Structures are given as C-alpha cells and as structure tokens.
Amino acid sequence: MLKIRNLYKSFGKVEVLKGVDLDVVEGEILVIVGPSGGGKTTLLRSINCLERCEAGSIVINGKELFKDGHYASKKELTAIRKDIGLVFQGFNLFPHRTVLENIIEAPTRVLGKTKKEATESALEILGFLGLTDKANNYPFELSGGQKQRAAIGRALAMDPKLMCFDEPTSALDPSLTDDVANVIKSLSTQGMAMLIITHDMDFAKKVADRIVSMNNGIILEQHIYEVAEND
Numbered sequence: 001m002l003k004i005r006n007l008y009k010s011f012g013k014v015e016v017l018k019g020v021d022l023d024v025v026e027g028e029i030l031v032i033v034g035p036s037g038g039g040k041t042t043l044l045r046s047i048n049c050l051e052r053c054e055a056g057s058i059v060i061n062g063k064e065l066f067k068d069g070h071y072a073s074k075k076e077l078t079a080i081r082k083d084i085g086l087v088f089q090g091f092n093l094f095p096h097r098t099v100l101e102n103i104i105e106a107p108t109r110v111l112g113k114t115k116k117e118a119t120e121s122a123l124e125i126l127g128f129l130g131l132t133d134k135a136n137n138y139p140f141e142l143s144g145g146q147k148q149r150a151a152i153g154r155a156l157a158m159d160p161k162l163m164c165f166d167e168p169t170s171a172l173d174p175s176l177t178d179d180v181a182n183v184i185k186s187l188s189t190q191g192m193a194m195l196i197i198t199h200d201m202d203f204a205k206k207v208a209d210r211i212v213s214m215n216n217g218i219i220l221e222q223h224i225y226e227v228a229e230n231d
Ligand SMILES: Nc1ncnc2c1ncn2[C@@H]1O[C@H](COP(=O)(O)OP(=O)(O)OP(=O)(O)O)[C@@H](O)[C@H]1O
Pocket: 011, 014, 016, 034, 035, 036, 037, 038, 039, 040, 041, 042, 043
C-alpha cells in the first residue's frame, strides 16, 4: 500500500530525511517511534504532499507519487491523495461546523457526493465510532477522545486505503487511548493500512503489527518489535 525508497528532504541546509525506506502492506498497522526532531512528522507530511522531497520515491497503492525528483501531475496527485487519510492531533475539525457537517464536507466538495449520500455514509461512520449522539454537536462540545474520533471520522469519510496518524493520543487519557486503539484495529481488519506516529509506547504495543524507530532522518530498524498475534 505504501512503498518508500531512499527518500531525501531538506529544509534549506538542514537534511531532515536522509534515505528513508519504508513499506506498509494492506491491513497492516505500522507504528513509528523515535526521538523528537527525528523527522517523523516530516515523513508523514511528505507522504501527504504537504512537503516536497528532493530524491527517492514514494508509491501509494501502486501509483507513483514521487520518483527521482519528479512529482506526478496535478491530476494524478489528486487521484493519489484520495487514497490517503491524515489525522493530526486537534487540527482536523472546523470549529464552526457540527460533527456531521465536518464529516460530509470533503465527500461533497471533493468527491462530488450529494448531501444525502454523504450524510448517509457519515451516519454509518459515526455509528461505528460510537458518536451517533454527537452528530449535531460542535467540536467545542466534545471531549478530547470524542474530538479525536470525529477527526478520524472526517478522514474515513473519504474512504482512504492508507490512514496516517500523527500523535493520535497525545491529548488523551489512557481510557480514551484504548478507544482510539480499538477503532484503528477494527479498521485494519477491514484491509485499511495504517501509519501511526506516537511517543506513547503502551499505545504502540497495543495497536501495532510492527513498530519501527526513526532517528536522525532514517528508519533505524524495520523490525524492532514484532507484536504477537492477539496480543
Ligand atoms: N518547516 C520547517 N522548516 C524548517 N525546519 C523544519 C520544518 N519542519 C521541520 N523542521 C525540522 O526538521 C526536523 C524534523 O522535524 P519533525 O517535525 O519531522 O520531527 P519529529 O520526529 O516529528 O519530532 P517530534 O517527535 O518532536 O514531533 C527538526 O529538526 C525540525 O526543526
């Protein structure tokens, strides 16, 4: 689902990604841990076309996003980006729109779904996330964990093949962390691939199929921790 080879990215003279290799297969939950400043967020932003890389390649769902310094055309990029969902801690929800309005915004605007269609699938997603009773509430009326689940719902509404999370639990207490872990696990059993950045090792162990460490711009080891089945 995701194949990254020898990826390089600098900010001015500062090299941040220094030859990243990474694979995530269908239905896999890959967690990236590692010290602050190691390049994790930059990697995630690069996958989501929010940063431009200089060398290497990124292939998503068999489509080349970036190769040897060249990006896919605008039209191809739009198609590729539909396969990716991105959830940043606290940054996904429009404050002046209800949970339901937040979720149907992109499907109606980007995918051209009718409001009725988008609302039907949004209600399904909210049911799955345990947020049905919050559909008409505004983000400020939700708890941290509910906000986080609503942000996940917003990304899910685009029906992505690969979901990326940057610190999904950083503002959550441990019981809510379990909620988010359960949502992520049940999505992966439906075949969705997950790429998760976290500093929370308990959460990482709970949710991951595989944990890798990123330090100083490279993925250190591809298999530092293999999680046992049903662990
Ligand atoms: N827009 C930017 N301009 C210049 N330098 C940047 C920019 N974004 C990130 N950097 C630098 O790139 C390096 C990697 O940052 P990044 O945010 O990817 O680290 P991280 O691994 O996500 O860290 P953390 O665990 O603290 O979130 C840091 O040294 C940072 O200062």
